Amino acid sequence: MLMKQYLLKETIPLVKKSFQIDYEKELNPAQLEAATILDGPVLVIAGAGSGKTRTLVYRVARLVESGVPPENILLLTFTRKAAQEMLRRASMMIDDRCERVHGGTFHAVANSLLRRYAPLIGYSSAFTILDRSDAEDIINLLRTQMGLSEKSRRFPRKNTIAEIFSKSVNKMEPISHIMEQEYFHFYEELQELLGLQELYKKYKEQNQLMDYDDLLVNFRTILENHPDVRAEISRKFRFLMVDEYQDTNRLQSEIIQFIASEHNNVMVVGDDSQSIYSFRGANFRNIMDFPKRFSGTRIITLEENYRSTQPILDLTNEIIINAKEKYTKHLFTKKTKGALPILIAAENENYQSRFICQKVLEIREEGVPLDEIAILCRAAFHTFDLEIELARRNIPYVKFGGFKFIETAHVKDVLAHLRLLINPRDAISWHRVLMLIGKIGPRTSHNIIEWIIKNRKEPEDLTSYPEKAKFTEGIRQLHELLTTLTRKGLTIPDQINLTCRYYEPILKNKYDDYPKRLKDLEHLQNITARYSTLEHFLSDLALEPPNESVAGVAAPDSDDERLVLSTIHSAKGLEWNTVFIIWALEGKFPSSYAFNSEEEMEEERRLMYVAATRAKENLFITYPVNIYDRVSGKVFSKPSRFVREIPSELFENWALTEELDYSY
C-alpha cells in the first residue's frame, strides 16, 4: 500500500533570540537593580511613566533565563490583559517559555486554586461565581423575604447593601465600623443588616455560590487554616510579583504573605500617588507596611519619567505636591521641550464636546493617529454628550469603563438561559428567564421556582408544572429551548445562537432599539468561540468581563484606528500622545460626593494626577461653566480646585468663541 508521507515540522519558538539580552544597556541603574535581584522581598516605588512594566518584563525574562521553571513564577496584576501583555513581551525577549508563567488577577488565581481546594471549606469544586449584579439580586430577594422592603422604612437599597458588605470584607473591618464611618444615616438598621448578611452567607453556601469577595476570603481562609496546602502553594509559586500594589487591600496583602510564607521571594511594585481604588477597600498604606511585614525588604525607587515632556511633568508634579500624605519622589525627564498644557473654559457641555471633536481632528491632521488620543473622564456618563457629537461627525471611538456590555439587560437575559444548563438550581437565573415569558410576573415566577427547587426538578420536567394556565405555551417553548440546548455536540456559539433565536421575538417586543442590541448578541457569539466548556466561559466572563462599554461594541468593527474614551480608572497604566481631561469642574471632578471627607478628596486628587500623567506630548484640560446640577440643586461654575491651585505660568488659558455665521 502506498502511504502518503506527512511531514511534522520542527517546532519553532515564537521569536528566537540569538543574542544575549543586555540588561545593563536596556535598563537604567534603578530598573536594573529591580530586575536582577532575584531573591528576597523587594519593594519598588515606581513613579508614573518610570518604566514599571518594562522592569517587570525584564525581571520575568531574567528569572526564566536563569533557569527558574516558568510554572514557579506568579505574576499578580490588576487585569488579565496587563498580565498577558507583560508575558507576551517577555516571550519576545527570550522565547515562549514565558507564556507558561502564571499571571492574572488575585480573583482569577483564587478562582483556579479554589476549584481544587474548595472541598476543604465545604464547597464543591463546581461552584458558580456571582458577579456584582447577581449578588445584588440575591440580596434583594432575601431582603424582601425578611420583610425589610416595606415602604414605611428607610432601608438601604440593594446596591448600597452590597457595597457595605463588600467594604467590610475587603477592609477586614466589622460592618458596624464601616457604617459608623460612611453610612451613618442607616446606622439604626445595623441589626437587620447583620441578619441579612448571615442569611446571604447561608444562601451562598447552600447554593454553591461565591461572590467576588468570597473568592478572596475563602482562598485566604484555606491558606490560613491548612498549613499543608499553604506550604504546597507557597512552594509552587517560589517567585511572586505583584503589580499595582498601591491598589491592593488588606485581604490581598495577607494572601500575598501566605503565598510567600515559605520563601519570602516577593516583589511588589506600586506608586502611592496613583492609589485610586480605596472605594474598593484598597489602602495605599499597604505599600509602606510592606517592609514591616517582610523583614529585610530592599526598597528601590524609580524616578526617571520616560513618558511625558517637561511641561506636562511640571504640571503633574504640582498636582501631587499638594497631597496631604505622600512618600516623596521627584520625577524628572530628558524630554525638556514641549507644548504647555492648555486649560479650556467652555460655555456649556456642548461647547466642550464641539471643541474636543474639532481639536481631535486637527491633531489627527498633524499626524497623530486617533488611537494615540484619549478623552479621560471621572465618571463614564460624563461622555454622553461627547459621544453624540462624535457620532454626528463620524469620528470612530471605543469606550472603556462604565456600563459594560456584559451588564446590559439583553446580554444578561441570554446568559441566564445558559447558566441554567450548568446549575438548574440557580433561582436568580430562573427568575430572569421566567419573567421574560408573557403572563408570568413575579408571583408566578416565584411559584414555579419553588416547585422546581422543592421537587428537585430538571429543566426537562418543566412541562409537567401542574398549573394549567395562560402561560403554558410560553413554558412549552422555554422547555423546548432548554432541552435542545442540552443536545450533544453543540458548541457554545451554537448554544448562544439557539438562545438568541428564541430570545429575538422577546427582544423586539421589549426594546425599540433592538437592532443595536442584536449586534451586541452577535458580539457575544464571537467572544464565546474560543471557549471549549460553558463552565469555563461563564466563570471567565464573571472574572474578566470584556472591558469595552456598550457603545464601543456597537461601533463598526473596523480595524481602523479609533479615538479612545475612558474613565480614569480604566486608563490605569496606559499612555497616549494626546490626552483630554474633561469636566474638570468643581463638583464633577472632584466629585461632589467627596466634599465631606478629606480622604476621599485626596483620592480625587490622585485621580487627577493619574489622568494628567497619561499624556506624553499634549494635555488639554476642559471644563464647562454654569452647569446646573440636579443632585445638589447648585450651579457649578468653578474649575476644579486641582487646576486652580496650579501656578498660571504652567499652562495656557483658552476661551472658546463661536464663529459668526454670515450665511443669512
Next chain:
DNA sequence: CTTTCAGACCTTTTT
C-alpha cells in the same frame, strides 16, 4: 390575585 404600564427619581470609580 396577578400582570402590565406609566411616571417619578437617581445615576462615581470595578474585580
Next chain:
DNA sequence: GGTCTGAAAG
C-alpha cells in the same frame, strides 16, 4: 438606562 411605586386592566 435602571429601580421603585401606584393604579388600571386582566
